[in-house]
Amino acid sequence: MPTGVALRDVREQLFAAAERVLLRDGPNALTSRALTTEAGCAKGVLHRHFADFDAFLAEFVLDRVQRMDAQAEALRTAAGTGEVADNLTRALTALFGSVAVAIVALITFRDELRDRLRQTWPAGVPMLTEAVSMIADYLTAERERGRLAPDADIDTLAPTLIGAGHLLFADRKSAPPDPAAVRKMVATVLGEAPEGLTR
Known part of the structure; x- marks a missing residue:
């Protein structure tokens, strides 16, 4: 993912990826690795914008x-x-x-x-x-x-x-x-x- 992408764009990209994984594979499959793979970004991107995976999930919900x-x-x-x-x-x-x-x-x-x-x-x-x-x-x-x-x-x-x-x-x-x-x-x-x- 290019540097300098606005936070809102990153959030929306990650939220959309989480929704796709949930709908396709169910809640058991939604892991941080599955999320970042689906979003096409490095794991570090998730952790730069959210304290941890559950913080991400709470904001997604x-x-x-x-x-x-x-x-x-x-x-x-x-x-x-x-x-x-x-x-x-x-x-x-x-x-x-x-x-x-x-x-x-x-x-x-x-x-x-x-x-x-x-x-x-x-x-x-x-x-x-x-x-x-x-x-x-x-x-x-x-x-x-x-x-x-x-x-x-x-x-x-x-x-x-x-x-x-x-x-x-x-x-x-x-x-x-x-x-x-x-x-x-x-x-x-x-x-x-x-x-x-x-x-």
Whole structure:
């Protein structure tokens, strides 16, 4: 790697390489050597910009969580349009069709990474807690528009949708679920709301 490359470019190159390794080979395969080989840079580059490998991984996870802001905004914008179950199906498919499932597995796999994340993210798994918040905001907006029952329990529905969605996508050996399976799960969970969907 040429000298003088801006830090941001190095970070993005390493983050993109980590994502490729995770998606292709899974969390067990993401080592510092695999990362730098995938990024096409010397190991010293990683250690010049991050205190250690777990510091890198923590920043990678938080960067990918921050990228969920665009998904959250798109889902909020969809409130009041189309079918609620369709909007949620698209959002969950985009979320779990990305690197999210692999990141959750990575956090589960590495005790040191969990400890490092606790310094800035005191509770829960960052990717999942942010996803629950995204879904809860959307469901609240739909309830305010009368498209969910007035007494729909958002605090139960949002984590249930994320948990069920994660389980649908978590099997790395099989093909991802088709949209019909995701929509069926969403409709089933929403049907558990008091009085169900109004529209």
